[in-house]
Amino acid sequence: xxxxxxxxxxxxxxxxxxxxxxxxxxxxxxxxxxxxxxxxxxxxxxxxxxxxxxxxxxxxxxxxxxxxxxxxxxxxxxxxxxxxxxxxxxxxxxxxxxxx
Amino acid sequence: xxxxxxxxxxxxxxxxxxxxxxxxxxxxxxxxxxxxxxxxxxxxxxxxxxxxxxxxxxxxxxxxxxxxxxxxxxxxxxxxxxxxxxxxxxxxxxxxxxxxxxxxxxxxxxxxxxxxxxxxxxxxxxxxxxxxxxxxxxxxxxxxxxxxxxxxxxxxxxxxxxxxxxxxxxxxxxxxxxxxxxxxxxxxxxxxxxxxxxxxxxxxxxxxxxxxxxxxxxxxxxxxxxxxxxxxxxxxxxxxxxxxxxxxxxxxxxxxxxxxxxxxxxxxxxxxxxxxxxxxxxxxxxxxxxxxxxxxxxxxxxxxxxxxxxxxxxxxxxxxxxxxxxxxxxxxxxxxxxxxxxxxxxxxxxxxxxxxxxxxxxxxxxxxxxxxxxxxxxxxxxxxxxxxxxxxxxxxxxxxxxxxxxxxxxxxxxxxxxxxxxxxxxxxxxxxxxxxxxxxxxxxxxxxxxxxxxxxxxxxxxxxxxxxxxxxxxxxxxxxxxxxxxxxxxxxxxxxxxxxxxxxxxxxxxxxxxxxxxxxxxxxxxxxxxxxxxxxxxxxxxxxxxxxxxxxxxxxxxxxxxxxxxxxxxxxxxxxxxxxxxxxxxxxxxxxxxxxxxxxxxxxxxxxxxxxxxxxxxxxxxxxxxxxxxxxxxxxxxxxxxxxxxxxxxxxxxxxxxxxxxxxxxxxxxxxxxxxxxxxxxx
Numbered sequence: 001x002x003x004x005x006x007x008x009x010x011x012x013x014x015x016x017x018x019x020x021x022x023x024x025x026x027x028x029x030x031x032x033x034x035x036x037x038x039x040x041x042x043x044x045x046x047x048x049x050x051x052x053x054x055x056x057x058x059x060x061x062x063x064x065x066x067x068x069x070x071x072x073x074x075x076x077x078x079x080x081x082x083x084x085x086x087x088x089x090x091x092x093x094x095x096x097x098x099x100x
Numbered sequence: 101x102x103x104x105x106x107x108x109x110x111x112x113x114x115x116x117x118x119x120x121x122x123x124x125x126x127x128x129x130x131x132x133x134x135x136x137x138x139x140x141x142x143x144x145x146x147x148x149x150x151x152x153x154x155x156x157x158x159x160x161x162x163x164x165x166x167x168x169x170x171x172x173x174x175x176x177x178x179x180x181x182x183x184x185x186x187x188x189x190x191x192x193x194x195x196x197x198x199x200x201x202x203x204x205x206x207x208x209x210x211x212x213x214x215x216x217x218x219x220x221x222x223x224x225x226x227x228x229x230x231x232x233x234x235x236x237x238x239x240x241x242x243x244x245x246x247x248x249x250x251x252x253x254x255x256x257x258x259x260x261x262x263x264x265x266x267x268x269x270x271x272x273x274x275x276x277x278x279x280x281x282x283x284x285x286x287x288x289x290x291x292x293x294x295x296x297x298x299x300x301x302x303x304x305x306x307x308x309x310x311x312x313x314x315x316x317x318x319x320x321x322x323x324x325x326x327x328x329x330x331x332x333x334x335x336x337x338x339x340x341x342x343x344x345x346x347x348x349x350x351x352x353x354x355x356x357x358x359x360x361x362x363x364x365x366x367x368x369x370x371x372x373x374x375x376x377x378x379x380x381x382x383x384x385x386x387x388x389x390x391x392x393x394x395x396x397x398x399x400x401x402x403x404x405x406x407x408x409x410x411x412x413x414x415x416x417x418x419x420x421x422x423x424x425x426x427x428x429x430x431x432x433x434x435x436x437x438x439x440x441x442x443x444x445x446x447x448x449x450x451x452x453x454x455x456x457x458x459x460x461x462x463x464x465x466x467x468x469x470x471x472x473x474x475x476x477x478x479x480x481x482x483x484x485x486x487x488x489x490x491x492x493x494x495x496x497x498x499x500x501x502x503x504x505x506x507x508x509x510x511x512x513x514x515x516x517x518x519x520x521x522x523x524x525x526x527x528x529x530x531x532x533x534x535x536x537x538x539x540x541x542x543x544x545x546x547x548x549x550x551x552x553x554x555x556x557x558x559x560x561x562x563x564x565x566x567x568x569x570x571x572x573x574x575x576x577x578x579x580x581x582x583x584x585x586x587x588x589x590x591x592x593x594x595x596x597x598x599x600x601x602x603x604x605x606x607x608x609x610x611x612x613x614x615x616x617x618x619x620x621x622x623x624x625x626x627x628x629x630x631x632x633x634x635x636x637x638x639x640x641x642x643x644x645x646x647x648x649x650x651x652x653x654x655x656x657x658x659x660x661x662x663x664x665x666x667x668x669x670x671x672x673x674x675x676x677x678x679x680x681x682x683x684x685x686x687x688x689x690x691x692x693x694x695x696x697x698x699x700x701x702x703x704x705x706x707x708x709x710x711x712x713x714x715x716x717x718x719x720x721x722x723x724x725x726x727x728x729x730x731x732x733x734x735x736x737x738x739x740x741x742x743x744x745x746x747x748x749x750x751x752x753x754x755x756x757x758x759x760x761x762x763x764x765x766x767x768x769x770x771x772x773x774x775x776x777x778x779x780x781x782x783x
Contacts, residue, residue, distance in 0.1 A: 019763055022759050022763075023756060023759055023760060023763060024756075031755070092754075092755040092756065093754065093755075093756070095753075095755070096752065096753035096754050097753060098751075098753045099751050099752055099753030099754075
């Protein structure tokens, strides 16, 4: 059996890549993709712990997360589409009208 | 038989007040005849009640007649209290209600003539004087301090209304109206200052005795159970009320200004009723006052100082009513001095259990009560006489009068009797009471701090000289010498309704002092036999004691000589004119003259004090309101607004900075969590 540390380190690396992407990328689509990476990093942790504890609850929760993530992506893409329609860009550095 | 109905005495004028107030315009003389009838019925009941009390067994054993019922009860953290309402009739109350109702009756009769030109304002006048009389008589028969205080305040209200009677449509124009309004306001506010003090005193008494009933408060056992410092505090505060109401130094200045009201009102307020209320209260609360001797010393000093200061102000005043006003102040000072000196001796007597000292102190009480009654008669006479003069010549300035004796024979003669009486001419009423007061001050010479009384006695004797001088200065300036500007169009003698009260009063003014020879000293006196205080029978001195005391004392003759000297100097200056008064005061330029004419600069002092104090306090309050309270509120709101302004800069709209904050925050939280884990050794 593969030791749990491998899964956790993999999840951590995946999460760090996602966070790095969120912080550095300017394209809103890429940022959304990075958020998906972070979510899936958390999912991997859930699944790993569920498998190792013999508890199905973690896997159940992952199903939940996938559903919510799908909804979130749908909403996020819809917002982006509208933003692109009015601003002609998906660059988050340009989309700064919601400010003081 | 009648004494059960003594509660009617104040209620009948009150009823008259209500009826006149509502229907006065439809009645003859604006309800004046009803007011007279009310006063007459009150006088009649007062006579019957007094007769019954003075012939009763209660009087013979020296106890008052008391009837009261519960009014309301309440419980607080300091105890549970029952407030009663009722009547308390003793010799002092009988004397007060007799002379105040009788003199008020005469003043009301006089008013029919004096106020005949007032038209529709008569209704207001007669309603207010009836309420006023009700206040005075109610105060006299009250059975506890709370009831007394209510009537006390009714009088305060009526004095305000009556002094300001001409605060609009004054016969002499708008300036006089404004003057009347401000005089009324001054009288009201200055006496209010004393009333606050009195109320504080009543609170202290209520706290100490758990009751305000006279019967409880004057009981020796109850007094002994209370800390004497508490009584001293209460009595000093109560005396503060007396200072306000009886216009004693330093709150005396409202009374001269109160002359802005009609002359009948001056006679009513300043002779027969209101200013006597303070003296009456001091006499009424005598059993409490004499518990602490230094309170009595304070009372005596205030009285002596007032008597002297007020007399000096009368010396050079040109207004006939103002002279009488200062004279009233001065005579009230005498009464307070008599009570204070007598009470001081009595307090020491009670402390050492010395019956001789107690009896000597009681003489001061008798003297003050006698002077109160005598003064009521002769001052009412003088005020009404001056009103008759003013009515005839239309001015109050004595320089414009003169030579009125042949135009107004009755007024002139009756006022001569009043002046002689107040000046202390031998065997007239003022002589007896004034000399007895001086005697009682002398009795205090040998006691501790007797030197204070030596000074007070000297002041009082000088005051007697000044009294004789200024009264005859007034009389000669008004009725003798060449005719002044206004005297030339004198209307002649006043109508019968005005001269009749003058004649009746002159009889009393001349003779009321003789009552001391017919048992007054036995009737209205206070005694202490170690177990209870006795107001009334059996514990005073008889007539011979007083006769002997007065005529074997060499200082009595000194006082008589001084009074005669004062009259003679006034005669030389203002009738024969061989002595020019201008020689003594550098034609009105000397400091002393200006000091007296400006009332020792008391009005300026009041104004400055209230300006500095009142305006300063107002500025301070304004500062606190604007800077501290408003500042706190405004500061809070502007800091919230400003803080929001600053913090809103964090909303850059840049997604990366938000994400950075979120990630950074998460990292910090994670670091903290790990550090806690590491250092605290797990959860």
